[in-house]
Amino acid sequence: MTASRTAPLRCASLTARRVTATLLVALSLCGAAAGSPRPSTPRPISVVKALYAAFDRGDLKTVVSLVAKNVVWIQYGPSRLLPFAGVFHGRSGVAYFFKLVDQNLKDVHAGQREYIVSGNRVIVPGWEDSVVRSTGGHYHVNNVHIFTVVNGKITRFEEYIDNADIAAAFKPASVARGEALFTTCAGCHGDSAQGRPAMHAPNLTGLGSAYLLRELRKFRAGIRGNASDTYGFMMIGRARALPGDRGLRDVAAYIASLPLHQSPPSPLGNPEHGRGLYATHCAACHGAHAEGNPSLGAPPLRQQDEVYMWTQLTHFRSGIRGSNAADTEGKQMAAAVKPLRPRELKDILAFIKSQ
Ligand code: HEC
Ligand code: HEC
Incomplete structure (x- = not known):
């Protein structure tokens, strides 16, 4: 066998042999190796x-x-x-x-x-x-x-x-398999995936299987959650421990089948101050009432834990989340929050939680 950069074996071995009349004809078919300008x-x-x-x-x-x-x-x-x-x-x-x-x-x-x-x-x-x-x-x-x-x-x-x-990959996602896999998630995210603020683990209900799957794939690939991201980093190992891409699809399908849980608001800002800012800076992607827009990949926000969202916004601002070159959606979010001051973001979150 011969690597691609050398002439094919047929021609190389021919030149090494004694040249006979028959061989001369064969060599002429060998194109460049035999010195002719164009192979036939x-x-x-x-x-x-x-x-x-x-x-x-x-x-x-x-x-x-x-x-x-x-x-x-x-x-x-x-x-x-x-x-x-x-x-x-x-x-x-x-x-x-x-x-x-x-x-x-x-x-x-x-x-x-x-x-x-x-x-x-x-x-x-x-x-x-x-x-x-x-x-x-x-x-x-x-x-x-x-x-x-x-x-x-x-x-x-x-x-x-x-x-x-x-x-x-041809097997459809299985909610039953996902339910078994979710036992490894419940310790942090709660038995009903409602989130556990004490663990900094968000509410996973209402997010939909497409968003859940996309984020799990990002954690698995190291696109979300680097070593400087204490909370996101925890998820890398969890996502990698799931059995293959099929395991990710199964657990996402199970979580998406759970009833919606509304995380209670935490009084971070003023909802009335946030109303106009939200309409200008966020509604185009996340919807007028923070209900999300799957076609843009923007998750619903109104059910989510306010303190978790605050952490995410600060992470998008500082580049801890959304700065990886392969994170298309994260980069959009990072661009959206950069012009806003922390006070304004807190008011926006208060408005989101009032929806
Ligand atoms: C050790 C605690 C822990 C365990 C176990 C854990 N998670 Fe997480 N998870 C977190 C934390 C903390 C975050 C928030 C990461 C951040 O701040 O970016 C998170 C974030 C997520 C997100 C992103 C949610 C969003 O709104 O973007 C998904 C999806 C997720 N986890 C799914 C799972 C699944 C599925 C499992 C089980 C296979 C699991 N997690 C196990 C702690 C955990
Ligand atoms: C250009 C569209 C776009 C705009 C504008 C936008 N977002 Fe997002 N947002 C996204 C996308 C897409 C994601 C998902 C990012 C990912 O996949 O990691 C996201 C994610 C988020 C998250 C993380 C949700 C989670 O569960 O982890 C929060 C919080 C958020 N956006 C809040 C806001 C706020 C507040 C504004 C307005 C200041 C805003 N977004 C403006 C598209 C947008």
Whole structure:
């Protein structure tokens, strides 16, 4: 096997041998390695790279044009769990495979770590990161692709991938599994997820599964809660201890099924002073009555513990929360609070709690 930067093994090994009349003909087909200006057919690695580039552009027409008419395209895996697993034949089979992928997955990102060339075969260890449309399940897994390229066309493709994580992402969230997992959360957040101010742990009811899941994923990835964030840091370990992304979805589904709890107000500011400020600075995202706006990713606020919210606003202001480059929503919030003084923020919170 030869790394991508060197000439394919076929050509390299030929030059090492004694040159015979037959070999001279073979060498002339080896393109650059034999000194001719243009190879008559593209090298296998170029065909494979062109396929990945077309896939990244979403250019399915080019993808299909790079495979041979009689291609055999194999995605290993149990088809009862993975809708796109199977053996697909010909260009129409490959187009159908990509249609199945598109029907089932969104936000598909893939990367290649290395190209290993062995004769007319190209072996590519890489990774894939996707979200299952039907469940919202996310996976990030390793894979290996093996291509066979004949006369500039891919005649065979095989994909080996970590199927267990993909199958888990296809499983819908389970409230029952989430209930069992929540036993590890209740100590801080309370038996009904109503929050425990003494633990600085917020009320989780009313937030909805999409927001809960997003925050849990942020804690897990270290996007929210760094070492300078005493309370947020506690959550990193808790989110990582949950069993995979499926565990996060399960516990979020369970919490979202619990009845709404209204945390009582704490008298931090003056609600009448906060009314106009809230309308100007917060209502566009969080709604006129702080009811939240799921389409903007802005959570409801009126049920939340006032002291917890105050901590969050100071954290957004100082960059403890919302300054991570990958925290799209947190950055929006940080920008929203920066122009406001602490006194004004306290008045806004008092208004929110009056709703
Ligand atoms: C050791 C105490 C502790 C445990 C156990 C714990 N949490 Fe937390 N959780 C916190 C604290 C403290 C915060 C507030 C973090 C901050 O200030 O940013 C928090 C924040 C959260 C948030 C963000 C809420 C929001 O409004 O943005 C979610 C979601 C969450 N926890 C879910 C869970 C789940 C699910 C579990 C169980 C798997 C769990 N927590 C276990 C202490 C805990
Ligand atoms: C541009 C839209 C936008 C504006 C304007 C905005 N927010 Fe937010 N806010 C968000 C988003 C999105 C989040 C979720 C951040 C995350 O995912 O970590 C959020 C989160 C919060 C949180 C944390 C909630 C929790 O459960 O942890 C508080 C508190 C909050 N906002 C209060 C305010 C207040 C008060 C204002 C007005 C001064 C305001 N927001 C203005 C979009 C906005």
